[in-house]
Amino acid sequence: MLYVVTGPPAAGKSTYCRQHAQPTDVIIDFDLLANALTPPREGVSAHDHSDAVKAVAKAARQAAIDKALSLTGCDVYLIHSTPSAALLDRYRRAGAHIVTVDPGRDIVMSRCKAERPRRMLAVAAQWYDNQAQGDDDHAPRPARTTTEKGLGWQHQKQRDRLLRAHTDGTACWWCDQPMYRDKTRNHDGEALAADHTHARANGGTTADRLLHGRCNKERGKGDRDHLRPALAAQRGGWAGNSMTW
Ligand SMILES: [Zn+2]
Missing domain, CATH: 1.10.30 (DNA Binding (I), subunit A)
Known part of the structure; x- marks a missing residue:
């Protein structure tokens, strides 16, 4: 089974994977791959990577996904923060189970402020705006309760x-x-x-x-x-x- 784990920055996607994956399962996490490709730097967020590191991590991630899709007998957890609708469709057709980790806007925003580079605040805000728009595509919906x-x-x-x-x-x-x-x-x-x-x-x-x-x-x-x-x-x-x- 392929689990595609989506959600805004700082939602707890990595935590979700760590909690659910068995010791023999596979976790594909872009941030972890990128961190493995560069020396640890004092005072620089583990979520901020140079363009070169990002490019290499992206290639490694793609190779990992391709290989993982051919495996049987283990679960694969793939973290993908904001896949496009077309990509989500492809994952679904491949039999993937889509997991959305969303602890709520307030929690995400305060975690972003505390633990992520500044630009992630905008990314998180955009994620929630897109979710709201997605809802509007179907039917007018009352605001969700806590x-x-x-x-x-x-x-x-x-x-x-x-x-x-x-x-x-x-x-x-x-x-x-x-x-x-x-x-x-x-x-x-x-x-x-x-x-x-x-x-x-x-x-x-x-x-x-x-x-x-x-x-x-x-x-x-x-x-x-x-x-x-x-x-x-x-x-x-x-x-x-x-x-x-
Ligand atoms: Zn039935």
Whole structure:
């Protein structure tokens, strides 16, 4: 599995990788590569690199990505702060799972001020502006609440935990069809989603099971649980069932 870890500067992307990667997994981190290519300098931020070091680090990173994509039997964590939409699409087509690490604008801005070169403040601000624009592309959305922002990070960690514990082929509670880590094997072609048995709309706070991405959306607030296709399937089997995928 390839995890593309995105997010604004100082969001905690490297920390995320260190916490989630197993000892045999691969982490591709541009800053770490660049730091390995230049002598440590007193008083200069580890995130500021010369053009020459950046160019070499970029080439090393690309070679690492190409090789990593050909590996099996280990997870690869690739840190990419702000991939373009086209690149994100390519990662997704390669079967990558996109993780967005975002502890919230306030935390990121104060960390940037304390720990990063000055120009990173602008980069972080730009990241949040782009996120807001991305939201506008779909539908007008109310401002996110603090709880929802907090949920993002906790929820992703919980989803990762559920995915690690998942046995491929386990039946989805909603539709009774098998669930796979490899989204191309799922009936909806989507990655598995972490679901709250005790629906969030009713105060549930921790995702405790996986559902198909589409099934999770269909379940919505959990007020149609009694109509889920799995029950119809258990009653009459799939033959003659009008449910189509
Ligand atoms: Zn399902």
